[in-house]
Amino acid sequence: MNPVNQRIVLLGPPASGKGTQADRLSDTFGIPHVSTGALLRSECARGTVLGREADAATSKGLLVSDELAVRIVANWMQEHGPRFLFDGFPRTVGQAAHLDAALTSLKAPLDLVILLELSDEAIRQRILERISCLKCGATYSTSLHTHAEGDACPRCGATLVRRNDDTAEALEQRLKVYRELTMPVVGYYEETAPRILQRIDAGKGSDDIFAKLSSLVVGEN
Numbered sequence: 001m002n003p004v005n006q007r008i009v010l011l012g013p014p015a016s017g018k019g020t021q022a023d024r025l026s027d028t029f030g031i032p033h034v035s036t037g038a039l040l041r042s043e044c045a046r047g048t049v050l051g052r053e054a055d056a057a058t059s060k061g062l063l064v065s066d067e068l069a070v071r072i073v074a075n076w077m078q079e080h081g082p083r084f085l086f087d088g089f090p091r092t093v094g095q096a097a098h099l100d101a102a103l104t105s106l107k108a109p110l111d112l113v114i115l116l117e118l119s120d121e122a123i124r125q126r127i128l129e130r131i132s133c134l135k136c137g138a139t140y141s142t143s144l145h146t147h148a149e150g151d152a153c154p155r156c157g158a159t160l161v162r163r164n165d166d167t168a169e170a171l172e173q174r175l176k177v178y179r180e181l182t183m184p185v186v187g188y189y190e191e192t193a194p195r196i197l198q199r200i201d202a203g204k205g206s207d208d209i210f211a212k213l214s215s216l217v218v219g220e221n
């Protein structure tokens with residue numbers, strides 16, 4: 001299948017499946033999956049200055065500054081070019097405006113913005129049962145899978161952990177931040193690019209969601 005759409009933003013609350021779906025889409029269509037959260041966690045793990053700056057905010061469920069988020073994305077785009085599946089970026093209206101400006105100067109506009117919608121109740125349940133691989137980004141549910149914290153990741157062999165922001169306290173903060181800062185990004189695209197904005201029910205089964213996303217990526221809808 002030839003993807004028609006190659007510059008894609010996946011929006012959605014924590015645990016709405018952005019990372020999992022972006023991974024599958026990337027494997028199927030060869031569009032690079034870029035998670036700003038994963039880029040930041042990798043900086044933290046390597047103990048870089050940028051990582052230390054990010055950790056102070058991420059461990060409390062707060063956003064890193066727009067300046068830092070935009071810098072990390074600009075570095076990525078300079079190296080890889082303007083084909084991407086963004087997962088977790090943009091997270092503020094300021095970041096969305098920066099992305100638009102950068103893409104306008106490259107004459108490479110956004111093709112699709114997809115919002116994965118999920119209830120707060122489902123988010124809380126998924127997050128509190130989630131264990132993650134910080135190396136390859138895979139996530140597992142302690143209730144759906146047989147894996148536990150400390151086990152080897154079935155995909156890459158690294159150790160599965162609970163993310164330092166997957167706690168009840170940090171989650172409430174992340175949900176507040178999502179409502180206050182990221183929901184307005186949906187409004188921003190409703191105003192500036194309503195034709196490319198699509199909404200998907202993220203409470204459905206993973207395969208159903210993937211089928212719907214795939215049809216959007218190949219331009220069937």
Ligand code: AMP
Pocket residue numbers: 014035036037038040057058059061062063064065066069087088089090091095165174
């Ligand atoms: P995620 O893996 O997408 O849930 O991101 C984990 C954490 O990284 C978030 O809670 C934020 O602290 C930080 N983060 C990730 N992406 C961004 C962004 N675009 N802007 C600001 N902070 C971000």
